[in-house]
Amino acid sequence: MSKNVSLQIGKHKSRSGGLTAAGRKKYNNATGSKLKAPVTGKPKAGSKDAGRKKSFCARMGGVKGPAKKPNGKPTRKTLALRKWNC
Numbered sequence: 001m002s003k004n005v006s007l008q009i010g011k012h013k014s015r016s017g018g019l020t021a022a023g024r025k026k027y028n029n030a031t032g033s034k035l036k037a038p039v040t041g042k043p044k045a046g047s048k049d050a051g052r053k054k055s056f057c058a059r060m061g062g063v064k065g066p067a068k069k070p071n072g073k074p075t076r077k078t079l080a081l082r083k084w085n086c
Contacts (some may be wrong), residue, residue, distance in 0.1 A: 005026065005027050005030045005031065007019065007026065007027065011023070012026055013076075014083075016079060016082075016083060017078075017079025017081075017082055018038050018080050021037070024036075024037070036052070038056075038083050038084050039052055039053040039056075040083060040085060042085075053084060053085075053086075056084055057081070057084060057086035060077065060080060060081055060084075060086065061086055065077055
């Protein structure tokens with residue numbers, strides 16, 4: 001059963017995609033999760049970070065939905081994929 005956690009853009013959600021450190025901390029405290037920061041650089045081949053990045057890009061890349069909102073701005077999905085350099 002998942003808990004609904006209220007996250008605000010600016011303090012908890014990054015405008016460039018994903019959650020801020022404060023947002024990850026709030027979500028982890030509320031749900032008992034272990035969210036980590038995104039892998040934004042080029043990880044060493046075979047490392048845990050390389051596996052996380054590959055897995056995230058495969059999962060999120062396959063999510064259905066538009067890349068842009070009707071007003072032309074990118075969706076949260078697109079911003080997250082950009083942040084992870086997918």
